């Protein structure tokens with residue numbers, strides 16, 4: 001994270017010129033903001049337009065509101081309809097949420113629903129092979145550790161996240177890179193998604209307010225929301241699954257961001273908060289088994 005910040009600061013300093021792009025772990029990232037992009041540019045600032053500012057799409061994304069989604073797999077797997085591999089349950093990083101995705105929304109909270117995403121020409125249905133072949137080792141290892149697919153099908157999951165969401169990040173369009181290299185848009189998207197994790201370490205955020213996994217104690221919606229707001233300054237959205245018996249389990253948490261140049265983000269209040277967890281119903285936050 002500190003490396004990311006340092007590089008981002010460097011990118012901001014050199015953004016007006018044409019210096020070589022900084023690279024992080026061998027992935028060219030972030031792309032140099034478009035020529036003339038103000039270093040302090042912020043998406044979604046022009047109130048008359050929902051699709052962000054009038055800034056170039058290489059400067060800040062033209063779908064500038066982001067949803068950062070993280071899973072609590074123990075909850076997800078309580079719904080018998082969800083496929084959960086024992087190998088995944090065993091591989092869960094201890095006391096950490098896993099990454100689901102980083103999703104580009106329009107500034108009004110609406111989004112594209114097509115699994116084809118925003119640029120079908122840049123689809124990659126073999127994202128795992130791409131990562132195995134082209135990603136720096138550190139990126140590949142981190143993805144394998146924290147970007148788990150519940151059913152074990154990493155290729156499907158990573159391809160889906162890239163195709164449906166990553167291709168919607170206008171700042172990653174190959175034309176925004178001054179020195180193109182194969183799949184650097186995909187690799188930069190995955191890197192940027194991972195880089196947000198320490199900032200939204202949900203396990204720590206909840207634990208700081210006494211909200212820790214338990215098989216016997218159920219929490220209220222407000223317990224999670226209050227902890228998140230106290231630690232980040234913003235509310236989020238909380239997703240629950242139900243088991244066959246109708247008991248609710250925390251499965252996913254969404255935090256919201258506004259894009260700045262160079263795939264940097266500021267926290268933001270949700271525009272259209274959508275929580276499937278019920279405010280009035282107890283929510284179980286289950287401990288990991290392994």
Ligand SMILES: *[C@@H]1O[C@H](CO)[C@@H](O)[C@H](O)[C@H]1NC(C)=O
Nearest residue numbers: 048049050051052106107108
């Ligand atoms: C935002 O962009 C989408 C897709 O290009 C378009 O359908 C929609 O009308 C735009 N919204 C506004 C308020 O301009």
Ligand SMILES: *[C@@H]1O[C@H](CO)[C@@H](O)[C@H](O)[C@H]1NC(C)=O
Nearest residue numbers: 071073098100148149150151
């Ligand atoms: C995270 O959630 C998504 C969607 O619900 C799912 O496809 C993915 O497999 C989940 N991963 C884990 C480890 O729970």
Ligand SMILES: *[C@@H]1O[C@H](CO)[C@@H](O)[C@H](O)[C@H]1NC(C)=O
Nearest residue numbers: 217218219220221222223282
């Ligand atoms: C949840 O909220 C109800 C009603 O406000 C309260 O009685 C209960 O003690 C709360 N439970 C927890 C675990 O905080």
Ligand SMILES: *[C@@H]1O[C@H](CO)[C@@H](O)[C@H](O)[C@H]1NC(C)=O
Nearest residue numbers: 079080081242243244245246
């Ligand atoms: C599982 O799926 C079936 C069929 O869609 C649905 O009727 C049932 O409610 C689901 N079970 C749970 C626990 O959500």
Ligand SMILES: *[C@@H]1O[C@H](CO)[C@@H](O)[C@H](O)[C@H]1NC(C)=O
Nearest residue numbers: 218243244245246247248284
């Ligand atoms: C249904 O949920 C309640 C509350 O968590 C629990 O006490 C009970 O054992 C559950 N029953 C079954 C059949 O899972």
